[in-house]
Amino acid sequence: MSTYAIGDVQGCYSELQNLLNEINFDERRDELWFTGDLVNKGPKSLQTLRFIKALGVNAKNTLGNHDLHLLAVAKNIRPLSKKDTIQEILAADDVKELFDWLKSRPLLITDDNLNFTMVHAGLPPQWSLENAKEFAKECELILQGEKINKLLHEMYGDTPNIWVNSLQDYTKQRFIINCFTRIRFCNGDGMLDFDTKVAPGKQNASLIPWYSLPNRKTKDNKIIFGHWSTIHTGNENNFKQYNVYPIDTGCLWGGSLTAMRLEDEKVFSVPSEQPKF
Numbered sequence: 001m002s003t004y005a006i007g008d009v010q011g012c013y014s015e016l017q018n019l020l021n022e023i024n025f026d027e028r029r030d031e032l033w034f035t036g037d038l039v040n041k042g043p044k045s046l047q048t049l050r051f052i053k054a055l056g057v058n059a060k061n062t063l064g065n066h067d068l069h070l071l072a073v074a075k076n077i078r079p080l081s082k083k084d085t086i087q088e089i090l091a092a093d094d095v096k097e098l099f100d101w102l103k104s105r106p107l108l109i110t111d112d113n114l115n116f117t118m119v120h121a122g123l124p125p126q127w128s129l130e131n132a133k134e135f136a137k138e139c140e141l142i143l144q145g146e147k148i149n150k151l152l153h154e155m156y157g158d159t160p161n162i163w164v165n166s167l168q169d170y171t172k173q174r175f176i177i178n179c180f181t182r183i184r185f186c187n188g189d190g191m192l193d194f195d196t197k198v199a200p201g202k203q204n205a206s207l208i209p210w211y212s213l214p215n216r217k218t219k220d221n222k223i224i225f226g227h228w229s230t231i232h233t234g235n236e237n238n239f240k241q242y243n244v245y246p247i248d249t250g251c252l253w254g255g256s257l258t259a260m261r262l263e264d265e266k267v268f269s270v271p272s273e274q275p276k277f
Contacts, residue, residue, distance in 0.1 A: 003111075004259040004268075005033040005118060007247035008226040010066065011042025011085055013051065015257040018270040023259055027058045033109060033262075035226030036064025036120035036181070039086055041252050042274065046088040053101050063105050063143075064120040064227065065181040071143075072152040074099055103143050107180040108136035114262045116245075117218075121227040122183040125190045125216040126163040132218070135176045142173065161192040183210050184228055190215075199234030211244040219243060224260070229253055253277045 039045035072078040110117040154170035185207040226248035251257040254276030
């Protein structure tokens with residue numbers, strides 16, 4: 001049995017099938033971890049969602065910002081944007097089953113035997129891994145309950161942008177979701193910056209990638225994440241010194257789709273079939 005973590009698919013179904021052939025995936029014995037953003041912007045979001053759901057216990061995924069956006073659009077909380085490619089999902093006969101499955105997905109996955117934790121985007125420096133597990137569960141229970149619409153409505157916004165223990169209710173939950181699904185850079189005090197999306201090394205000097213803050217409480221935990229498609233084009237490429245494994249290699253933008261086998265950290269990639277940007 002092997003366990004493979006796979007970066008953001010975003011509806012790139014053909015590349016996913018190519019990658020599974022590359023790693024000789026056997027659903028009878030292997031397990032897949034997906035970093036989230038299963039859907040949107042790519043050409044085959046419905047096929048992707050159906051395929052991963054059908055894998056059952058052989059696939060795990062964390063929720064990404066595009067997955068949450070799909071849920072918000074489905075609930076008429078947010079409008080479709082011009083670049084969305086989720087209309088086919090919204091019109092599908094099995095849309096209810098797909099949404100019930102998607103909203104039950106976690107924000108964090110961890111495995112003590114494999115010694116890996118996975119989130120979509122990252123973690124703020126103030127949180128320990130135990131904090132992150134607790135806060136993930138808090139939001140997951142709301143997404144799976146009667147107050148899901150309220151949370152999907154309240155999760156949008158860039159404030160608060162720094163963690164304090166006194167945060168409560170939807171203000172707290174907005175910060176939690178923003179960390180799990182949107183974080184890239186912080187300043188030296190751990191204040192989140194949501195505007196900067198460039199590769200590490202190309203940002204303003206006042207900003208630091210979330211994972212390289214020296215006081216980060218999860219620096220001894222091995223963390224897999226996606227979300228940051230430009231990260232491998234920057235100057236800062238020695239990620240292992242920070243105990244992090246970024247595996248979004250920009251398939252949607254003409255890069256590649258990447259898997260990492262967790263047992264030995266071997267990396268596999270297949271080229272994108274999407275236009276280069």
